[in-house]
Amino acid sequence: HIYLDNAATTPMAPEVIATMTDQMQNDFGNASSTHYFGQQAHRVLDESRHTLAQNIHAKKDDEIIFTSGATESNNTVIMQTAKKRQSLGKHIITTAIEHHSVMKPLEYLETQGFRVTYLPVDENGLISLDDFQEALDDETILVAIMMGNNEVGSHMPIHEIGEILKDHQAWFLTDATQAFGELEIDVQKDHIDFLSASAHKINGPKGIGILYVRDGLYLDSFIRGGEQEKKRRAGTENIPEIAGFAKAVTLLTPEKKAAERDRFAGFKRQIVDGLRANGIDFEVNGSLAPDTLGHVFNLWIKGISTYVLQMNLDLAGFAISGGSACTAGDLEPSHVLIAMYGQDSPRIKESIRISFGTYTTSDDIDQFVAALTKIVQRIQAKQQREKE
Numbered sequence: 129h130i131y132l133d134n135a136a137t138t139p140m141a142p143e144v145i146a147t148m149t150d151q152m153q154n155d156f157g158n159a160s161s162t163h164y165f166g167q168q169a170h171r172v173l174d175e176s177r178h179t180l181a182q183n184i185h186a187k188k189d190d191e192i193i194f195t196s197g198a199t200e201s202n203n204t205v206i207m208q209t210a211k212k213r214q215s216l217g218k219h220i221i222t223t224a225i226e227h228h229s230v231m232k233p234l235e236y237l238e239t240q241g242f243r244v245t246y247l248p249v250d251e252n253g254l255i256s257l258d259d260f261q262e263a264l265d266d267e268t269i270l271v272a273i274m275m276g277n278n279e280v281g282s283h284m285p286i287h288e289i290g291e292i293l294k295d296h297q298a299w300f301l302t303d304a305t306q307a308f309g310e311l312e313i314d315v316q317k318d319h320i321d322f323l324s325a326s327a328h329k330i331n332g333p334k335g336i337g338i339l340y341v342r343d344g345l346y347l348d349s350f351i352r353g354g355e356q357e358k359k360r361r362a363g364t365e366n367i368p369e370i371a372g373f374a375k376a377v378t379l380l381t382p383e384k385k386a387a388e389r390d391r392f393a394g395f396k397r398q399i400v401d402g403l404r405a406n407g408i409d410f411e412v413n414g415s416l417a418p419d420t421l422g423h424v425f426n427l428w429i430k431g432i433s434t435y436v437l438q439m440n441l442d443l444a445g446f447a448i449s450g451g452s453a454c455t456a457g458d459l460e461p462s463h464v465l466i467a468m469y470g471q472d473s474p475r476i477k478e479s480i481r482i483s484f485g486t487y488t489t490s491d492d493i494d495q496f497v498a499a500l501t502k503i504v505q506r507i508q509a510k511q512q513r514e515k516e
């Protein structure tokens with residue numbers, strides 16, 4: 129089987145597994161304990177926090193809170209900002225193509241009297257800064273705009289948004305879950321107040337993530353109990369996972385990220401050229417611009433349903449996705465493709481997402497192109513027979 133669904137999750141790097149195994153076997157202490165074992169665990173916690181803080185150019189290590197993942201981070205910011213700042217206004221701005229871990233809490237807030245603006249996107253999956261400026265008003269308390277999209281890879285103008293918000297009361301949350309492994313992130317330069325990410329998208333373990341909280345901003349936690357994470361998130365710290373996350377981050381040097389982006393761009397060309405040479409009728413959903421996230425690729429295979437494509441590729445040994453993994457189980461068309469192309473576009477029912485990772489090879493891509501070609505030709509021949 130060939131795995132081409134790295135936007136859903138990635139396999140863990142052997143180095144990460146080794147680090148975590150070592151932690152579980154040797155440094156099992158509770159980081160809050162004052163004895164030797166506790167101190168060992170606390171040292172790992174501090175070092176890991178430092179690694180994460182440096183990676184996104186945070187000013188202080190304490191600006192990083194370890195959470196169970198981006199879902200918890202996004203929920204925390206949205207729900208707690210609403211609770212804390214509602215006296216300043218009840219308006220929140222987001223985009224039409226956020227992940228459900230942003231969408232769902234916002235939809236809930238709408239039932240509680242909050243006003244949410246969902247900025248539209250163009251065919252490249254990008255918002256317009258004019259629309260954003262227009263939506264921003266005196267009652268806006270939060271702006272939640274993702275850094276990179278998980279279905280089509282669009283890369284939002286985060287720096288420009290941060291600049292605009294610098295002198296506005298609204299707090300700025302960016303979901304960097306997909307961008308984290310590819311882009312150089314600088315929370316200070318981009319004036320980001322809150323940032324979410326998950327380890328399992330960068331060859332780290334599942335169930336661990338971060339929430340960056342700009343120094344000076346305070347949020348209540350949902351999770352009350354012990355005084356861990358400076359009272360911002362109670363519960364014994366999950367040191368093996370935290371250490372695994374930090375290890376995954378250290379493997380992703382800026383040079384490695386740049387090289388991977390080049391390699392992934394090459395894979396996209398390989399697929400486009402391969403399918404074209406084989407006479408397949410398809411279009412790219414979103415953009416092939418260099419600024420797009422390299423690992424996410426979305427294709428419209430004209431005339432064949434997402435479900436049929438996905439099932440046949442699975443049978444042929446290729447793991448791809450019909451959209452985001454969270455919605456892949458149901459047959460709801462992707463809200464991202466609908467926002468980009470409209471409810472009536474055939475694309476929303478005939479598209480697949482292919483996503484690359486560290487262990488994807490050019491040979492995998494050749495095999496994928498050959499398999500997809502065969503499937504499309506077989507189904508088209510069947511459709512033709514049925515017509516006659």
Ligand code: PMP
Pocket residue numbers: 135136196197198199200227229274276277278303305306326328335337452453454
């Ligand atoms: N945001 C984005 C953009 C994502 O792609 C994902 C994972 N699909 C999440 C948030 C949620 O991450 P997790 O499931 O690790 O909480």
